[in-house]
Amino acid sequence: MKPHRAFIEHVTLRGWLGSILPKLIWLRLRNETLVGRCGVFEGSAMAFQVARITGGWFGFSLERLRFRLMDVRDEHGRWIRTRLVYQDLAEVQADIIDHDAVFAAVGRRPQVHSRIPTYLAKCVASVGLSGRGTVWRSLMTIRVCEWMARTQDAPSTPPLLFLERHRWFEALERYASRCGVRLMTVPTIFDLKAWLRRRLNPEVRRAVRHALNRWQGRRTRAAVSRPAVRPTRPRVMAEYYGQLNLKHPECFSDLFFWQQSPLSGDDLLVTFNIPRSPLDAAKWAELTEHGVEALALQPSATTLSEAPMVMPGPRPRATAGGSMSWPESQSRTREARWLREHAQEYARVRQYWTELFATYGIKVYLTWFKYNEAHCAIADALQSLGGICAVYQRSYEEFPSSETTIDAEVVFGFSQATAEVERRSGSIIPYHVTVGYPGDHRFSMLRDRAREVRQLLHRHGAERILAFADENSLEDARWFFDHQSQQECYQFLLERLLEEPWLGLVLKPKVPLTLRRRLGPVAALLDRAMATGRCFVYDQGALHAAYPPAAAALAADLMVHGQLSSATAGLEAALAGVPTLLLDREQWSISPLYQLGVGRVVFNDWSTLWQACREHWKRPGGVPGFGDWSPLLDELDPFRDGRAAERIGTYIHWLLEGFKAGVDRETILADAAQRYAALWGTDKVSAINVRPRVVATSENDLAAAAVDARRGVSA
Structure with missing residues (x-):
């Protein structure tokens, strides 16, 4: 059937007058559409008014769309956001990886470091809230159009959606077609920030960023410091996400594993990177009292002049495999340019964390945040120094999701069922360790307070x-x-x-x-x-x-x-x-x-x-x-004994003791897994989607993979 309604993702003067309106008129002249109404998601007031007036000359009425995401359901009545997270996003991600020649070549090339494919795949599938130009936002927009057409328009009437031409538009077209939505392209809105980022040399951007950080550091009177002598003992790094509560173990704590373990305070280094909750005098005193060292990762993450702080340097150091470069010929498509830019960002993030880990003697890094690509670069950085990245499960997960894919040496999960979810999510985990629910140690400590309430x-x-x-x-x-x-x-x-x-x-x-x-x-x-x-x-x-x-x-x-x-x-x-x-x-x-x-x-x-x-x-x-x-x-939770945090803390302690004894990382990993299996059962440790790792190299490998793809060479 012919579309009766059109949707516009973002109306601009250029897009409306130069693309959308001419296409609507042409489609009507060719009798391909019966569109009379146009729903607009976003756009400036001026652009909307101009479009409304000029559209009226040709019989098109424009309206701003008003809807609640809570009301948007699929054909089975299920909330669309949940469906996107656990089903549609992974399908489109796989479609992109399978059909894009450059992307596929990156994953196949044997000398590419094993976590770069995971890093890039997670970049594709990042879940945002409202920003345009992402795969996630495009899928949301398509689904809203499908829902409105299904619930508000004539049955079986396919809607027309004018969408900016983003990366992997062909994959979006295939998805939209499955949803019964017809896509039409609109010229991409000029983004000055993105344009400057592409034009500026990466070294220039790093120098500018470094200068701004140093200027902000002087404004806050925070000292940019590094230890004069590298620590001689290996340590564990954990991130502050808003909860210390070192004297209140019944409450949430980012150091819960330490509170229930043989680890001492001086085994830990806690990083601060949240300006809304900076390292202040109270937090500094609390950590110091327990012998825990703190480190701010940006000037706005501390209010103290005496607090140590580290920032990325102005110039990248040489990395294994050569200098960071990408053949200019590979910038001809949006997709290749995107891969190049994200590969450069991977190299920058990896270099930053490599320097940070080396400077402060970090051998074990523990985090729960797996919802973006950063942990892949961090894990590679620590692996290059012989260290281990560990991730613990914090939230209940019942379905696989590309958002939660993990690529790290050790993962602490609630149960063996979690391991199966990770396998289906495409996670790569040499040691998945079942520990139970990590907050169960708090139950007994909370009973008195609960009784008072x-x-x-x-x-x-x-x-x-x-x-x-x-x-x-x-x-x-x-x-x-x-x-x-x-x-x-x-x-x-x-x-x-x-x-x-x-x-x-x-x-x-x-x-x-x-x-x-x-x-x-x-x-x-x-x-x-x-x-x-x-x-x-x-x-x-x-x-x-x-x-x-x-x-x-x-x-x-x-x-x-x-x-x-x-x-x-x-x-x-x-x-x-x-x-x-x-x-x-x-x-x-x-x-x-x-x-x-x-x-x-x-x-x-x-x-x-x-x-x-x-x-x-x-x-x-x-x-x-x-x-x-x-x-x-x-x-x-197969345990339910109040000891999950203790199991995590003890496992981390074993890893750290191995490094203190001078044992190599592979032996440390194997020994810890063996000890844990002996205590808690061989079914509590498993390997997930493990493939041989080739410790590789630089962005040149990615560029070479792109060249192979362009030549049609099977990598």
């Missing part, structure tokens, strides 16, 4: 207590969880509390600092609820909540987690032994958690969930199986 609510008349853990939200309703979605949750619960004098609430927001702003008008309900004395909020924490979900769950009779598709908080509550319910407004019915039972654990709306809670509380002994996760707990 429970008694407080009881004193004010609460007979039944419900706990609720939310997810974060953002302003832009079009591309992420919006504030309205959280306001609906809080409004429902707070109104029930104000109606029922026997009900108590324990609220555990993911980001307490922004809760009232995100609640908007619902914050007034929260104030009224707090005034009853039957509502308690865990509001400690700056970047994120200080107290874990178990703190709220243990104070309640029932725990509710507001998002099944991100069920980590729910899993923690269930592991703590509290009956736990999951709200699934996204209709993610293919989740294994649905095996726990709709109407017993899983609910699709608040009204049904609330009625089930009332029925459970009214019935003597409760509803059988209500909030019961026991059928899946063995699969989710």
